[in-house]
Amino acid sequence: MKPNLVNDILRQYDMPYAKADLIRHNENLTYCIDDKYLLRIHKSKPDFTTVHYDNNVDSIKRRENELKFLIHLKANGLNLQLPIKNIKDQFVTVHKDGTVATLLMWLPGRILNKEDLTDKTGYHLGEMLGRMHKAAEGYCASDVIHYDHHLCQKLSYFLSIYYDNGKLDKVHFESMTRALGLIAYRLKQSDSIFTHSDLSLSNILLTDKGLVPIDFSLFGSSSPMLDFGSLFSFVDEASCRANIIKGYEEVTGTRVNESEISYYVSFQILLGIVLHYESWFGEAWFTKRLPEWCCDYFDQLSGMG
Template identity: 30%
Template structure:
């Protein structure tokens, strides 16, 4: 066991822990089991992998305020909804965030048993329940977010300005051509135009998850649990639908998700705005990985595919998502 992990464990009442490394992306993540009580936990040491940068958010390292707000969001979801989420565990000082001697913050959450959506066979019922869960989360957020001023990331026009500046460095790095960058720039300008339209709609923004990938959705006894709220923040609710559609790309899958969502959120859903945050997700991914793209053989082909299939049609207002 490394010294910092041992230091982190000393701040919690976990007896004779079994430790399993899970992954290292935006966090270094471990599964812990208290072998006396058999309780299981997730411990996150909030230090991003060198391939993952938070600079675009203006957060070179995870701030304590950001993490406290994430813990409070999870606590509120757990207390105010029927959604099963990982709940935060306080340390020996009754605090949600532990700061280690090297300055790295640590948080502890309950463990959720089950399989990720990417590990199981997708059925209409599962997809419907995914949409239903997101609808319940948004219903909660629409009422809860109004009275809260949380220190969280914002997926907004200001972020897009930083995103486009970051992607432009790809020209200097010989990752992108001027023509490729121009396509991205046109796409970002159209995203901003559509955000301006959404700003005219009542109650269009609040706390969103922002990263609803298949690996962040757990199936537990038929119930869908969203995990990894580390990148949650303030944005338009369509952000989560765009996130889902970027991972569930078949029309039948998307229709089932929307049917589940609309069973909770009785509003018209416009595919135009799902497309907006679908391409936002891809562009955000490019901006956070542009410095690594030069050593990825697949990047240029992927980028050209994104341009042809999504960015150019989007900029020209040609629909590529149809919902029914």
């Protein structure tokens, strides 16, 4: 990223001399600004695009809705990062070259890792998720990603392109598209709420005030089970998973149908596969992992594993 672009954007927040330290580059370029703010420049790295998810949603409106969602969650008691407006009193900054950027308050803490995943932490994860879903109640927006049966159909379409181009063999193509059909059916039967949709360990911050979800850039509308699918994609221990469910149920007062979660773990894996396919294709680890995913997850949904 050209330094003058970062500086140009920071001028829109009246911070022309701020120090910008690059954190990471995935779907966004993220910078720590003077240890006080988080700058997100919404330019994905090569071969990493969320166009598969977008459902023809206007990108600027989606960013605005994400930040308004954060404000809504904060107003309803959730501890998280709040957005900062630019000098034009706007939450979303559009550079003269069309680059879109947003700024959030910096939140001290560290991201979770596998070593943190004790039963106690699992319970706190469930509490965090329950509080987030309860805080999301009452929020309204249409210009968001919809993780629904239509998106399953879109993912199947992209997989068919990879198959037709010889980048995906028939066995794995059929395994994934069959799973997407089953997931689509489940989504049709489910009530939708606004979800984080990308609760990897790197998007959960451990702070002195507890666990905090961060990076809502892929937030959208779906079954609440989608967020369980995110967590369970990274949490393997049965006891930790059980405590996530326990914490969630005690906060929300609702029962979790554990048998449903496997569909959403598969959905999250499939979302990741389609999102990253161009960069993962040909990698030795992916060539080994894809058959395992098909056998251990996708085929299990239809009883073929």
